Amino acid sequence: MNTRVLALKRYPSGSSSARWVLNRLTLGLLVSGLLLSAFGIVYVKDLNRRLFIQYQQLQQEQATAMNDWSKLLLEQSTWAAQARVQQVAEDRLGMYSPSTKEIILVKNVR
């Protein structure tokens, strides 16, 4: 007989049900808003990570490209080295530096 019963607080039956609906609606809206922003955070954070990984990959590509460029530059200078060009010109192509008699000077007449 000493059982205490927690009584549910009941809205007074006299108030309008419209107000009850409005309150429930706002609650629902706020909760869904909360959920949306939570999902939004998750999405943006994930996007951040993905883009960052992409950025790192591009930076890596740039570093590789720079290395390739310097290697190609080196290769080009070796192929085009004066000593090599002279050797190829003389040995393979039979060329020589023309003497002054063989040079014709053309004056640029303006």
Next chain:
Amino acid sequence: MRTFIRLYIIWALLILILAGLIWRLIDLSVNDRTFLLKQSQARILRKISIPAYRGMIKDRLGSPLAISTPVDSVWINPQSFKPTSIELQQIATILGISTVSIHKTIQTSRDRQFIYLKRGNPPDIADQIKLLNIPGIYTQREYRRYYPESEVAAHVVGITNVDDQGQEGLELAYNAWLGGTPGLKEVLKDRLGHIIANLELLQKPKQGKDLTLSIDHRIQYLAYSVLKQTVTQYHAQAGSIVVLDVKTGEIIAMVNQPSYNPNNRPKNHDDRYRNRAVTDSFEPGSVIKPFTIALALNSGKYTAETTIDTNPGWMKIGGYRIRDDLNYGVVNLTQLLQKSSNIAAAKVLLSLDPTQYFNLLSDLGFGQRTESGFPGEESGRLVLPPKWVPSVIATLAYGYGISVTALQLAHGYATLANGGISMPMTFLKVDHPPEGKRVLPEKVANSIVKMLQMVLQSGGTGTQARIPGYTVAGKTGTAYIAGPNGYDKLHYMSSFIGMAPAENPQIVVAVVIRDPRGEHFGGLVAAPAFAKVMGGALRLLDIPPS
């Protein structure tokens, strides 16, 4: 009543469990906080270095003289490197070293965590090592310099050591400009090792900057091949050629023999490494005479036509006897230079104020460092006037008792060519030439250039220096080299220094050959080399014939 006790007991147990959890929570958050934070950071925080590349060295046309290429150094952590014999053999084959040396490396570094196995491997070799997936072996990206022009520009460009720091030449002089400092940044790494966030830039990287030299690689190569051919032909001990731009003071070419290949440098750091044009000084001999004449003209006591009697072809002064090659009789100043008369030069200087000569030579750059920016410049020696007795003055007039470098000589002649204005020498490309300092009046400089043209005419000592199509002015020099017992008159410095085109000189070329055998006259040994280099340089620089 019994039912209440059971309820209370359950409540108490639940509260105890809850209290236990809360206590654990507090314990973790407060007591073990630092330990756990450190553990977490150890797993996800990393400090990564941001690489900085060493700048390229280019010539004035933009072609590379020194380029950095990536190489990978292979290193091991002896604590975690425990390879099987098969793996060891694989590593040894790929790297090209013996298994014995790998064992030795591991033995000598048992208590260390880092030791290089082999530095400077091409990246594809390092990739093969990585594919083996052996624990404890890692690669580290480093950079190594390559020099496309090899021995042709070795003395000027210099070399770096294995840590990419300049050791010689311009690589050393401009090491701070060229070398970058790597930066440091703190990042978050995820479980797979990808970087997921940049937290903080701890140290900003300083990228190395490119260096553009005043050297023209085509003229450099031309000078090098001509010098090499000359030195080989006359079995000379050494030689240097310097090419200068008269108007801007830029060093267009500087070559020496002997040279070395900087890509595959010799084990011993021997005399091939010296940039002799800048570090070696010698007694110049007759090539100093134009400056004696400059003093004479400047003093007002002499003109180009003033005559001096050199009969009978020798002269006693102090306790010494000076002689000319022939008895030239009575010569004027032009003929003095043309035939290179020592007696006439001595008589001229003896009649002038020696302190003025000292000042002139100092103003022209002799006896001091050239300040071209090259490390290890030799200043040469110019003794102070109070020590000059008449015999010293006499020999000074024709180039003994003073020591100079090839660069200083070229600089002096460039001042004459530039109307008496001395321009500072530089190895870097110049866009806006600086002011320059007037050392001689324009008239004096111009008359000397005119006189020097006669040296190449018939009757002069420099006829072999002629260049078809161009007017040239210059001077020969054949100086004894002093040995430990004085001048043995068997070893000579043969030189020719000239400028072209004579009516408005643009370029100065100085050729100096040390101890040629067979021929020794500057007019025979150095003058033809000058003609080839100057002719080629004029053509390459599009300077129209006179």
